Amino acid sequence: MLAKRIIACLDVDAGRVVKGVRYVDHVDAGDPVEQAAWYSQEGADELVFLDITASYENRDIMLDVVARTAEQVFIPFTVGGGIRSIEDIRRILKAGADKVSIMTAAIENPDLVNQASERFGSQCIVVAIDAKRERADAPPEELKWRVHTHGGHRPTEVDALEWAREAEARGAGELLVTSMDCDGTKQGYDVELTRRISEKAGIPVIASGGAGSVDHMYEVLTRGKADAVLAASIFHFRETSVRQVKEELAARGIIVRL
Numbered sequence: 276m277l278a279k280r281i282i283a284c285l286d287v288d289a290g291r292v293v294k295g296v297r298y299v300d301h302v303d304a305g306d307p308v309e310q311a312a313w314y315s316q317e318g319a320d321e322l323v324f325l326d327i328t329a330s331y332e333n334r335d336i337m338l339d340v341v342a343r344t345a346e347q348v349f350i351p352f353t354v355g356g357g358i359r360s361i362e363d364i365r366r367i368l369k370a371g372a373d374k375v376s377i378m379t380a381a382i383e384n385p386d387l388v389n390q391a392s393e394r395f396g397s398q399c400i401v402v403a404i405d406a407k408r409e410r411a412d413a414p415p416e417e418l419k420w421r422v423h424t425h426g427g428h429r430p431t432e433v434d435a436l437e438w439a440r441e442a443e444a445r446g447a448g449e450l451l452v453t454s455m456d457c458d459g460t461k462q463g464y465d466v467e468l469t470r471r472i473s474e475k476a477g478i479p480v481i482a483s484g485g486a487g488s489v490d491h492m493y494e495v496l497t498r499g500k501a502d503a504v505l506a507a508s509i510f511h512f513r514e515t516s517v518r519q520v521k522e523e524l525a526a527r528g529i530i531v532r533l
Contacts, residue, residue: 345371392446
């Protein structure tokens with residue numbers, strides 16, 4: 276059985292790491308280069324760097340920040356935000372990323388996923404899905420999630436579960452699934468969303484949005500069937516460490532890299 280991965284996330288805006296609640300009310304969480312170095316030393320399995328306003332502001336990702344961050348990271352490094360073309364992907368990989376995360380452009384031009392996978396290999400193409408419940412009070416049998424783009428600012432009519440299946444068919448190597456309802460709340464992941472996508476997908480699913488404790492991670496890795504968990508707030512503000520999380524998960528029978 277493959278080890279479950281613990282992934283740290285840097286949401287970056289204007290060159291600084293930020294963290295909000297449900298995509299608003301962001302507070303400063305430090306310098307991305309310093310945070311990246313700390314996570315690399317702390318034993319995180321991977322690092323995700325997301326320029327969260329690049330697509331919304333219709334600008335390119337900050338390659339200089341990506342390059343400086345990559346110099347400090349000795350673990351797999353995924354970069355996303357503002358990616359619109361094969362050339363964008365090439366430049367980000369050249370700047371030091373191991374993988375790229377595509378969200379808005381993948382919805383607007385699904386063929387980009389096919390082209391990127393064929394050009395660079397599916398192992399470095401992550402399709403990010405920002406999903407929000409259509410009705411927060413819907414019973415389980417009626418639950419539906421819609422994809423949002425442009426850093427969560429624009430709702431679409433795309434069903435998150437169907438899009439996950441299509442993204443895989445087009446060549447995505449992984450899915451980064453973020454619950455907009457849970458993001459930043461520290462009240463737990465959307466386990467039902469993660470489970471349904473994990474059951475549909477034959478590729479790894481990274482659960483994101485809502486991590487507040489090891490209990491939350493354990494639940495989404497077991498009941499939610501995630502292959503990896505992504506967290507930000509609890510690590511950024513030193514509420515716990517990656518090492519502590521791994522040790523507690525291992526004690527509960529989860530296979531992790533220690």
